[in-house]
Amino acid sequence: MTKDRISIGGSTDIHLNENTQTYQLSAQALYEDYQSDSDTLSNEVLASARNTNITTALSQVQLDLPAIDLGAHMHLLQVGGQVQRDTLSQTKNSISELISDEVSRDVGELYLQDDWLIGAHWEILTGIRYQDDQDFGNHVAPKVAVKYNRTDASGRDHIFRASVGSGYRVPNLKERYYVFDHSNLGYKVMGNPSLQPETSTSYQVGYQGQIGDDLNLSINGFYNDVEDLIQTDNENAIIENGISIFQYTNIDSAYTYGGDIGIDWQVDDRATLQATYAYLKTKNESANSELTYRPNHKVMLALDYQLSDTLQLIPRLNYESKQLIDTAAQSYSPSWWTLDSQLNYKIDDNFSLYGAVNNIFDTQRDVRDTSDYRPIDNREWLIGARFNWQ
Incomplete structure (x- = not known):
């Protein structure tokens, strides 16, 4: 498997004449090429060879207009757009597994955003995005967000946020056509050319601030109403040759x-x-059940401990609760937790060495259990070096 990525970008200030304010123009281009070759052996003889090639070409441009100063109010306007082309080809024994030798998707987007600064404490961000997709036509998605920030008598910062917006996600080529073959683990995931874009309305509130000289706190809440949500479900599984x-x-x-x-x-x-804790509650209103592959609870606990001026220890604990796998059978993948640890040794300001062990207690899924979606990777040992070029 290989993945090549090339990106380039830049920005420049524009002055229409000596007396005008500054416009800032920025642009970026990216190209990714992913190739995967997988062979299946039977009695040490090549039974099949699958080759996959996925490419993404993207270019985007943004213009930041001069600030519009209205005294106590100020507007910062941005306008931009991007074009993107994705391609996917996949063959098995040199024969295409897709509806043609190669499938592709072209999409263009335009957006306008206004960042409205009101006095010293309030900020209102409004925006609208227009998307034109080769396969799914056009769509308009608006959003609005409000932020209030203040500094208390002790000099501690407090930020409150709220937002509402429209979401829109077109199924990518992998979800529509790709054959994700893990037959050695007992399953395959097939693309679905009939998928439709998912749309959503999202509401969010949050707080971030300093509640003590040495303690920072963040709290966030959200609600999403989704139509045509894209997901997989063991309920729809087809068994073929034990796969x-x-x-x-x-x-x-x-x-x-x-x-x-x-x-x-x-x-x-x-x-x-x-330390972080995340809670998620879901509902598939069509089946009157939870959504699949979405655990209710996630916990992360990490300690960054400086053993000496040159030696740093970072243990990290992760926990994830059980998650629904099959709506009809109401079967769940078990909960799990892992412990990772990393040791960093600083030689100088530019050069350091590290050693790490991920998944110390070797928590791993049982490949014989089709409902087990715990981590697939077993215990992992790492050693390496970092060099910062200045």
Whole structure:
């Protein structure tokens, strides 16, 4: 498997004449080429050879207009656009597995955004995005966000946010056509050319601030109302030669809501503790059930401990609760937790060495259980070096 990525970008200031304000023009272009070759052996003899090639070519441009200063108010306007072309080809034994030798998708977008600064504390961000897709036509998605920030008598910053927006996601080529073959693990995921774009309305609120000299807190909540949600479900599996074959489908109507809380605590001069907890509740309104592959609880706990001026230890604990896999059978993948640890050794300001062990206790899925979606990677040992070129 190889993945090549080339990107280039830049920006420049524009002055229409000596007396005008500054416009800023920025542009970026990107090209990615992903190639995968996988062979299947039977009794040490080549049974099949699958070759996949996925490319993405993208270019975008943005113009930041001069600030419109209205005294107590100020407007910062941005306008931009992008064009993107994706291609996918996949063969098995040199014969295409797609509806043609290659499938492609072309899409263009335009957007306009106004960042309205009101006094010293308020900010209102409004925007609208227009998308024209080769296969799915055009769509307009608006959004609006409000932010209030203040500094208390102790000099601590507090930021409150709220937003509402329209979401729109077109199924990508992998979801529509790709054959994700993990027969060695007992399953395949097939693309679905009949998929439709998913649309959503999202509501979010949040707080971020300093609640102590050494303690930062963030709290966020959200609610999403989704139509034509794209997902897979073991309920739709087809068994072929002992292999479970799944396909992406659209869920007519669904909603999700939840939130997360995070703390960043400077315990002392040597230790910093980070902890996050995320809660998610989902509903497939068509099946009157949860959505698949979405655990209700996630926890992360990490300690950054400076053993000495040159030696740093970072253990990290991750937990994920069980998640629904099959709507009809109400079968769940089990909960799991992993422990990772990394040791960094600083030689100088530019050069450092590190060693790490991921998944120390070797938590791993049982490939014989089609409902087990715990981590696929077993214990991993890493050593390396970092060099910062200045």
